[in-house]
Amino acid sequence: MSRASVAIFVPHIGCPHKCSFCDQRAITGSKNIPRAKDVQEACDRAIAFGADPKETEIAFFGGSFTAIERGYMTELLEAAKPYVFEKGFRGIRLSTRPDAVDEERLELLKSNGATSVELGAQSMSDKVLSLNERGHTAEDVERAAKLVKSYGFTLGLQMMVGLYGSTPELDVYTAERLIALKPQEARIYPTVILKNTRLGELYLAGEYKPYSFESAIPLCADILSMFESAGISVIKLGLHSSKEVEKDMLGGLYHPAFRELCESELYRRKMEELIGDDKRVCFTVPAAGLSKAIGQKKSNIEYFRAKGVEIVVKVGENQREYIIKQTTEVD
Numbered sequence: 001m002s003r004a005s006v007a008i009f010v011p012h013i014g015c016p017h018k019c020s021f022c023d024q025r026a027i028t029g030s031k032n033i034p035r036a037k038d039v040q041e042a043c044d045r046a047i048a049f050g051a052d053p054k055e056t057e058i059a060f061f062g063g064s065f066t067a068i069e070r071g072y073m074t075e076l077l078e079a080a081k082p083y084v085f086e087k088g089f090r091g092i093r094l095s096t097r098p099d100a101v102d103e104e105r106l107e108l109l110k111s112n113g114a115t116s117v118e119l120g121a122q123s124m125s126d127k128v129l130s131l132n133e134r135g136h137t138a139e140d141v142e143r144a145a146k147l148v149k150s151y152g153f154t155l156g157l158q159m160m161v162g163l164y165g166s167t168p169e170l171d172v173y174t175a176e177r178l179i180a181l182k183p184q185e186a187r188i189y190p191t192v193i194l195k196n197t198r199l200g201e202l203y204l205a206g207e208y209k210p211y212s213f214e215s216a217i218p219l220c221a222d223i224l225s226m227f228e229s230a231g232i233s234v235i236k237l238g239l240h241s242s243k244e245v246e247k248d249m250l251g252g253l254y255h256p257a258f259r260e261l262c263e264s265e266l267y268r269r270k271m272e273e274l275i276g277d278d279k280r281v282c283f284t285v286p287a288a289g290l291s292k293a294i295g296q297k298k299s300n301i302e303y304f305r306a307k308g309v310e311i312v313v314k315v316g317e318n319q320r321e322y323i324i325k326q327t328t329e330v331d
């Protein structure tokens, strides 16, 4: 049975910050504040729908979990705890700010069944962090990441691409520094400009210019490849598609299939490498890679056709290989 997640969205509540890009209610798609009974109902619903507890994780997303008011945080944790310790759920995942992590809070999380902690690093440039009013430094990210690992949690690090004041070089630098912290997981969020945010104001005033898709896709493909080559699982690339984000968005790097666009780019690069001087080439890929290798609206096929190369992409028998060049002849 595949892994499942009971996602509980904890909105902006209690967060004393107002990061330039954040309208947490729009991002989480929830204006309601979940209580203990909501956690219990969500977990019970997952069981009723046949989720295997051993493969199911309870995930608190949306806010800075360890920065919310203590009584409320423990209410949520205590509601989730029996599902881990008594009903055998895989664990509890949460996301938080690097400066809201210390020994005492990590002890509390551990004793309540938390297993994965994701830190919103966003950038490792202090200049970018400050311009975006994050209220923490790159050093805070390093300190928190080491502490989270020392407690045996699965560490996830989140970064943003194209923040106000950033450059592609600084984004790559951020990825390098995050990789050096050896997280098990990463999330990459290209910046989306939402209404009612400082970034939105800067954008409307012409002071913030987001990256174009043409430059962001190859950049995010590079960053994806950097994490994956280091053995770090990229569990998200691109903001999840949501009607609320689409409604509240002013511009920036939102695309419902952002990751697929980046993966298509990586397939195209690999094909380019393998093609050599051939003019007719057949590639095989695993079933899951077929649409990425072909590209949206057959963009990769058309890309090579424009260069005078005919390619065919098929699902191969070897489902483990990323891509194999089968023959120089298209059949």
Ligand code: SF4
Binding pocket: 012, 015, 016, 017, 018, 019, 022, 023, 024, 062, 063, 064, 097, 120
């Ligand atoms: S710390 Fe997190 S929840 Fe608070 S404003 Fe920044 S991004 Fe939003």
